[in-house]
Amino acid sequence: MRHQPLPPVGTFEAWRDAARALLLARVTPEEVSWSMGEVAPDLFARDSPLPDAEGTVTVPREFLQLARQAVWHRDPERFARLYTLLWRVQCEKRLIGDRGDPLVAKLNAMAKEVGRDKHKMTAFVRFRETGDPAAPRRQFAAWFEPTHFIVEPTAPFFAKRFGDMDWSIFTPDLSVHFDGTLNFAECAAKPPFPEDATEDLWRTYFRNIFNPSRLMPKAMQSEMPKKYWKNMPEAGLIPELITTAPARARAMAEAMPTIAPARAARVGEAVRQAQALREAGQDAFEVALAGCRRCPLWENATQAVPGEGPLDARLMFVGEQPGDREDLTGRPFVGPAGQLFDETLEGAGIDRDKVYVTNAVKHFKFVPRGKRRLHQNPNRDEIEHCKWWLGLERERVQPELIVAMGGTALESLTGSRRDILKRRGGVEALGDGTPLFVTVHPSFILRIPDRVRQEEERDRFRADLERLRSLTD
Template identity: 50%
Template sequence: MTGQSALGLQHVRLGTYYVVPLAASDDFEEWRDHARRLLMADVPPDRVAWTEPGGSAGDLFSHGDRRLPVPGKDAQPPRVSKRFMEIARTVLLNSDPARFSLLYRVLWRLQAQNGSIGPRLIEDAADPDVRAMADMAREVRRDIHKMRAFVRFRVVEEEDGSEHYVAWFEPFHHILRHNAGFFTRRFANMRWSILTPRGSLHWDGETLREGPPATRADAPGGDPAEDLWRSYYASIFNPARLKIGAMLKEMPRKYWKNMPEAQLIPELIAGAQAREAAMVAKGALDMGERPQTLAAIDKAIHACARCPIGELHNTAVMGEGPQDAAQGFSGLMIVGEQPGDQEDLQGRPFVGPAGQLLDVHLAQAGIDRGAAYVTNAVKHFKYVQRGKRRLHQNPSAKEIDVCRWWVESERMIVRPRLVLAMGASAARGLLGRTVSISKVRGEPIPLEDGSELWVTSHPSYLLRLDGAGREEQERLFARDLAAVAARLAQLA
């Protein structure tokens, strides 16, 4: 029985199954060579079983042929995109036994020419196979990061008096070899061993050797240096910044037993609320008297480090507006989320892409930006460094609440008749609670000082959209600004 294949060759006999035993669980080149040969011999995915050391082909393939087929002389080599190769190398390190079949199935489908099934398949994030690959790759990358972050060496004194550092780690996936280069570069001058249930690495300062799997009993216990490390960790632990959920997500309990400082975590968590209450009682978190001028606020926010954002390498960005704003100009106050990269560099609010889009819509609505006081709910740029780039991160609710002091101080001095909050963060900074933009937009919210709050989306949100979604959200944004302009005219 024959049929046309993805490569244009003839299918193998329907009853022929192939079992492909792999010599290593993490050898991408070995898998690639076998997959290439199977593709060129036109063997479909449902006729192949991949086995790794210690694995089984299952009952269906128990009598399969372990001799790989020989491709025909006219067989064409498979077409493989660079994107597929990059993802596949990472996916192969996953511990899921189905990864080999998944990769071969996607590779087979990439050879087709009909519609989205073909060379463009790897770009289809909605495809179940492509999504499964992405999930597996994400798990591997996370495990790689965890190993680099949570390996802890303990010193062992050898018979000759030299020091040897030994660490125990339990990876979820086959990442040991992949991480070898990182540790040889990071600890090039140390003699060390990393022991895991999947294998071991040994570095003598010049040569890296691989060893067999180990057990926890093979690793040493504590050493005197760990007392110093625990003392340091306890001294820098800040209860005011404790987020248990985020901490457990980043450092799951699985890793605690191998980290000396982790032994203190339960005790530090238990006492965190009491310590924070004591700090408040002593006035350590008191913001002091409110500044009485915009210039005083400007000076104060540059010295503010009451939340983690203020400790980043950034510069506080003060609000700006017409000269009469400092005397209470009774006009419009526009509040955004936080400064962006360009705002941080230039020291002015809304001068980047979001600010440019805002200017366009303000002009279309007939609102003079120069006549409005423009500021942000959070005064510093929150970001994460990726190489030379600084990528925006949303401020947390607690960070917004800390910075609310400054926004309230600005509003008390400026005394606007109408406040426009752009985005949920800005709304929280003015209301002290989170609201749904879709539920409150387009209607005034009375504030305690008699002014009105109007809420709309943030221009940066519009910039992240495209197509029909962008058009609809820009329409709503323009409608909100038109309503604000009309209300300002009524209040004039």
């Protein structure tokens, strides 16, 4: 019997290399005892160097996908099961697609459990601030208790999502630390964390999104198991919210004039939520927007960027989406396009402090190129999902005139961006009768390579804004 130890970090790569060498040496699955970390090997197993690996091993792509998930399961037999499957697929090429095979079925079930556990980690890790908020890079830490060994494969998600801060995630098996690069270390006990004032905001948000009329405790516990509650600040509210749910649901039902169809009930609930946000202060609106998960853009963006300006503004400017600077600062139109916008507003005699400025899409969509993040246009689904927030801003501000700057804004407000240059300078009526003025986005001007034509477009843009002033005087 051969003992094959594996490290707790880099486990998949170590298993893959060891399995390849063992397979090339024709070592059968029954001759190998696997372990990870400091687990004691089998009494009759022996440590011995791996034989020299000569030749190649070819496996189906589906096997590698399965192994990359199942290898992180807590089942102590996972390495042996995977090596047994690897041994068998050398002769049974189509075995990996046979879900009726007990070994294939077991490994697929393990992979599914690991995937679910990784999802729970990305959803239920709660960071607390541990460093000086004024430091160049803020410091956060969290404690999490996963079911499986998922810290290493899940860490890149957090590095990508929270790349602008230093953080640590501690678990009973392993800890991961990020300060620009990922580092792993052993962890045995939960460290003490300081109180974090932002947890009160999180509790407020959770209380406001809890719907008593749709209370299903079993379904809620299936999605958010109780084992995670002790490390989640909002979980302390759940017993009270469950207890008071029937009374709150009855009050909601009594407020309804009649028993509405299911679809009408959903629409009515959305209207009530929107009404609550309309009547709430700007801080509450921004808290709700910060938790937006209506489309996938939130996963890579730093933060949602709300509109800015007085809620009684007569003029509302709608741009396309936040850029790099807006994404980092959380304010609209503060980058190069925003500077051109401010200069042109001033030249046209319009005070920015008296207008409301926002974007059709609230999260920054980009593609990384080295250290740069290059803007990408939002697609139709992303624009459609974000129309709810723009519609809410329109209802809160109720401007006398709306300005659509660029194709994304025009599509969000009218449903079509076709012939935008022909529509430029014109006034259209929206569905509620609000007049809409069409012009280009300042970034369109900045992208013009020819300096002469760029200056011409600057003059045209200023002329558009000067016409706006005459329309609102």
